[in-house]
Every structure is written in structure tokens, then in C-alpha cells.
Amino acid sequence: MTDGRRTGSTAAGDGAPPPAPAPLSTRAREAVLQRIVDRRYAQGARLVEREVAEELGMSRVPVREALRALVTEGLLELLPHSGVRVRRLERTDVEHLYEVWEPLTIQASRLAARARAAGDTEGLATLEAALHQAESAAAADEATREVAAHTAFHESMVAMSGNPLLARTMEQLSWQLRLVFGLREEPAHMRAQHAEMYRHIAAGDAEAAAASTLLHVRDSRAVALRSLFGEG
Numbered sequence: 001m002t003d004g005r006r007t008g009s010t011a012a013g014d015g016a017p018p019p020a021p022a023p024l025s026t027r028a029r030e031a032v033l034q035r036i037v038d039r040r041y042a043q044g045a046r047l048v049e050r051e052v053a054e055e056l057g058m059s060r061v062p063v064r065e066a067l068r069a070l071v072t073e074g075l076l077e078l079l080p081h082s083g084v085r086v087r088r089l090e091r092t093d094v095e096h097l098y099e100v101w102e103p104l105t106i107q108a109s110r111l112a113a114r115a116r117a118a119g120d121t122e123g124l125a126t127l128e129a130a131l132h133q134a135e136s137a138a139a140a141d142e143a144t145r146e147v148a149a150h151t152a153f154h155e156s157m158v159a160m161s162g163n164p165l166l167a168r169t170m171e172q173l174s175w176q177l178r179l180v181f182g183l184r185e186e187p188a189h190m191r192a193q194h195a196e197m198y199r200h201i202a203a204g205d206a207e208a209a210a211a212s213t214l215l216h217v218r219d220s221r222a223v224a225l226r227s228l229f230g231e232g
Contacts, residue, residue: 023062024058024059024061024062025061025062025063025065025066025069026066027058027062028052028056028058028062028063028065028066029065029066029069029070031056031066032047032052032056032066032067032070033070033175036075036086036179037175037178037179037182038144038182039182041086042086043086043088043089043183044085044086044088045085045086046079046083046084046085047076047083047084047085047086048083049063049064049067049083052067067084070084071084074087075087075175075176075179089179089180089183089228091225091228091229093176094180094224094225094228094229095221095225097173097176097177097180098217098220098221098224100173101173101217102214102217102218102221104166104169104170104173105154105157105158105170105213105217106210106213106214106217107161107166107210108154108157108158108160108161108163108166108170108213109157109201109209109210109212109213110206110207110209110210110213111160111161111162111163111166111206112127112157112160112161112201112209113200113201113203113204113206113208113210114204114206115160115162116201116202116203116204117204117206120160120162123156123159123160124160124201126156126159126160127153127156127157127160127198127201128198130149130150130152130153130156130194131149131153131191131194131195131198133145133148133149133152134146134149134150134153134191134194135191138188138191144182147178147181147182150181150190150191150194151177151178151181153194154177155170155174157201158170160201180224180228183224183227183228184220184223184224184227184228189219190216190219190220190223193212193215193216193219194216196212196216197209197213197216
């Protein structure tokens with residue numbers, strides 16, 4: 001993992017230029033995605049390019065490129081005559097997502113536990129911080145912040161795995177997962193399940209971590225289907 005102090009001293013001491021800002025189309029895409037995830041853009045809502053550009057304080061060209069990219073990614077869909085709308089999640093979308101996510105996140109938890117057994121304390125601290133953030137958000141009844149903390153827990157577990165290929169693969173699922181997490185209910189036992197996963201990872205017990213993660217993912221799927229479609 002990158003040493004934050006080393007990175008800071010490099011930027012200051014070696015005079016390295018700051019990283020180039022993301023292209024405007026990328027920034028527009030991320031802004032629209034965030035609005036879909038936090039439900040400012042509801043499922044089925046029509047998005048008007050001009051209005052989105054005004055809201056984001058951008059010209060229409062990068063916004064147009066962002067909307068086209070999101071159509072390709074399946075989060076937006078073209079309307080018959082013009083414009084786009086936020087695509088409504090179907091049951092099969094959720095099922096397909098969990099079919100892919102389940103084995104990947106189980107392996108992430110297994111590898112994270114092995115990393116801990118090999119002495120990784122930084123990754124473990126990041127996981128623990130995400131747990132505390134979720135508890136704090138739940139106590140304050142801040143659902144959006146709680147969802148972000150739960151997402152951070154899973155992303156931190158992937159980072160702790162130390163497998164860059166796994167990380168790149170999981171990154172492709174990140175926005176779909178955030179969307180499902182944001183739309184479903186967030187019952188308290190989800191936090192308890194994360195805490196259980198954390199305990200096994202902290203103990204360096206790879207198979208116990210994998211088993212608890214399997215139970216968590218299966219339960220998460222049932223909660224998502226019940227919340228979104230009234231069935232488990």
C-alpha cells in the first residue's frame with residue numbers, strides 16, 4: 001500500500017507536478033452517477049442534457065459524453081425520440097450483480113485475512129474505521145452516509161487483499177453495488193455482519209472470514225430483492 005507520508009514528501013520535496021485533473025466528461029459522469037446513487041435522480045427520471053449541464057456548472061459537450069457513456073454502461077437508457085432516463089433496476093439486474101459479486105467478495109475477505117496474518121495493520125485500521133463510520137451514521141439516522149460507509153468497508157477489504165486484478169474487476173461493479181445498496185433497506189444486522197467479518201479478518205482466519213462473507217452476501221441479496229421487488 002502507498003505510504004501517505006512518503007507521497008506527501010515526494011510532492012513537496014521533489015517538486016513533482018500535481019496529478020492532472022480528470023477530464024470534464026469523467027467528472028460529469030461521476031457527478032451524474034452520484035446523483036443516481038443518492039436518488040436525486042430517481043429511477044425512471046428523464047435527464048435533460050441542458051439542465052444537467054446547468055446543474056453541474058459545465059458546458060453541454062462533456063455532459064453529453066458522460067450521458068452517452070452511462071447509456072453504454074447500462075445505468076441510463078435512451079428515450080424513443082430524444083434524451084435519456086435513469087434505467088429502472090430489474091430483478092435480473094440484481095441477481096446477475098450478486099452472482100458476480102459473491103465469489104469475488106468472498107475471495108477478497110479470504111485474502112484480506114491472509115494479509116492480516118502476514119502483518120497488515122494499515123488495512124485492518126481502514127476496515128475498522130469504516131465500521132465506526134457506519135455506526136456513527138446509523139446513530140445519526142444518516143442513511144446516505146451509512147451506505148457510503150458500508151461501501152467503503154467492502155472497498156477497503158478489496159484493497160487489503162493486495163490483488164490488483166481483483167481490485168480492477170471489483171471497480172467495474174462499484175457503482176452498481178452503490179446503487180443497489182442505496183436503494184435497499186439497511187437493517188442493523190448488516191452492520192453486525194460486517195463486524196463479524198472484521199473479527200475473522202483481524203484474527204487472520206481466512207476460511208472463517210470467507211464463510212461469514214458468504215452469509216453476508218446471501219443475506220444482502222435477500223434484503224435487496226425484498227426491498228426493491230417485495231420478494232426474497
